[in-house]
Amino acid sequence: MAEMQTYIAWANDSNILGSSASGGIFQALAKYFLTGLSTDDVERTVYGSWQDNQRFEVKHLGVYKQEDVDLLIGSKYYQSRMEGIYPEIKKKLLNNQMILFSGTPCQVAGLKSYLKGSGVKEISKLLTIEVLCHGVSSRKVILHYLEWLEKKSGKKIKDLHFRTKKRRWYDKGSSMEIYYNDGSMRIMNRYADPFYLAFNHSMSLRPSCYSCRFAKIDRIADITIGDFWGAEKYIDDKQKLHNGIGLVMVNSDTGREFWEKAAGIITSFPADIQKAIPRNGAIIKPVKKPTSRQIFFDSLDMCEFNELIVKCFGRKRLMKIRIKGAIGEERIKQIKRTVFHRT
Ligand SMILES: Cc1cc2nc3c(=O)[nH]c(=O)nc-3n(C[C@H](O)[C@H](O)[C@H](O)COP(=O)(O)OP(=O)(O)OC[C@H]3O[C@@H](n4cnc5c(N)ncnc54)[C@H](O)[C@@H]3O)c2cc1C
Ligand code: SF4
Structure with missing residues (x-):
């Protein structure tokens, strides 16, 4: 061998x-x-x-x-x-x-x-x-997410690619492309999009x-x-x-x-x-089951997908994650280095 x-x-x-x-x-x-x-x-x-x-x-x-x-x-x-x-x-x-x-x-x-x-x-x-x-994730999770997205946008979804190459792979590669029936396309940022947040934090x-x-x-x-x-x-x-x-x-x-x-x-x-x-x-190892997984699945049939995420993360934590995403990990490291004089 x-x-x-x-x-x-x-x-x-x-x-x-x-x-x-x-x-x-x-x-x-x-x-x-x-x-x-x-x-x-x-x-x-x-x-x-x-x-x-x-x-x-x-x-x-x-x-x-x-x-x-x-x-x-x-x-x-x-x-x-x-x-x-x-x-x-x-x-x-x-x-x-x-x-x-x-x-x-x-x-x-x-x-x-x-x-x-x-x-x-x-x-x-x-x-x-x-x-x-x-x-x-199970198919039920993605269907629930797509249903929420169609309702929110008022458009039918015809395709989705979970990983886009229209953004930099090394820091934005895990963002999703959503294609609508009217020919438009939207890129869902992994730090902001509720499906990605649940998936990347191992809740779903x-x-x-x-x-x-x-x-x-x-x-x-x-x-x-x-x-x-x-x-x-x-x-x-x-x-x-x-x-x-x-x-x-x-x-x-x-x-x-x-x-x-x-x-x-x-x-x-x-x-x-x-x-x-x-x-x-x-x-090397399986992911840890977060305590919020229980809340996620208990509430899946009762909440819209975006509300589900607020329930699982809490508003404050969600805000922190989204700000981090908007600023970018590299920029945050630079800011910390400047503020705390870290080398
Ligand atoms: C559910 C899932 C979780 C992943 N988690 C990680 C991770 O934690 N770390 C990491 O480095 N990479 C992970 N990956 C792999 C990563 O996303 C890329 O697929 C991988 O790097 C291969 O990329 P590629 O460009 O060579 O091929 P691509 O063309 O992008 O990948 C296609 C391959 O993925 C397989 N595939 C796609 N979706 C599924 C699915 N639902 N079930 C079974 N096979 C599937 C296809 O059969 C094919 O073999 C994960 C992939 C999946 C599907
Ligand atoms: S984490 Fe393990 S059990 Fe789950 S889908 Fe991947 S290989 Fe299968």
Whole structure:
């Protein structure tokens, strides 16, 4: 078993980078898997999560063509449905087809345990990629949020992207784009938007996420992908930081073999995982359940989404978070340094 290796990385193709949540690593690897591996005629399928914008539902989907990988890109911060996917993958593996399965670590674990008990011996044709994951919301939470937003704006929502690249990735990357039926679009700031506040403060997550067995340094998937928050300490180039920097953990021999083959389409530098952990707790441990989670779910059916957030945070704390967001973390650090003469 190979020793885990960690990289700071981003896709070389600017279209891939611009349309992905982070470093575009998933899209680059998935497209390479479908066409770049060899000239043999083995069938290949890439599985990942797809958002159905008619129903605002996320489900896993298998795609065969490079252009269809576009259906799977981007983070969706609510649970992806898996109905029928594990049996479909088993069937393909038994037919000697090659599979790239991507999802949350618990979904990768679910697939592996399903295959173990199902008589599939040949799993060398399976490559697994997991996103670093601090938790998912349920669909009920996002539907409640969208209902409030439509009421507030008086417009129908036709699409949402949880992570925008129209703001700087390194400090605003976790803001959401909302697309309305009249053709307009709004960017919801992560410090002000009620869905983001609940998600980022771990109030709206599913119960199992608070005791996640897969949030540890020994990863379940062949390759782990996430954000390299804090990359500005190691990379000077503002444009690169603007576009998104990924964290990649290569965890197995299968992962390593594939990662090395794909080296030409990704820029990467070895990195110390210890440097990433302080800004990304999901690498080593599950998130703590805040006491306000109980209030959140007890009140979900009774309050509008914005009122729910006031109830959970309290007006004073909410105001503090929003002011911090408006000023920006970097500026606050500068002010503290000036006022308190900190170096
Ligand atoms: C629920 C969730 C929580 C996350 N938490 C963290 C975190 O704490 N720290 C961190 O560094 N990164 C986290 N990420 C990962 C991060 O948001 C990026 O997805 C990751 O950095 C990969 O970016 P990319 O540009 O390579 O690929 P992208 O194209 O942006 O990502 C696409 C990949 O994400 C998968 N995916 C998207 N939504 C879902 C979903 N709902 N269920 C299962 N798979 C999904 C797709 O299948 C595909 O593999 C989280 C992602 C999700 C979905
Ligand atoms: S935090 Fe763990 S249990 Fe929750 S969705 Fe992510 S991998 Fe699954």
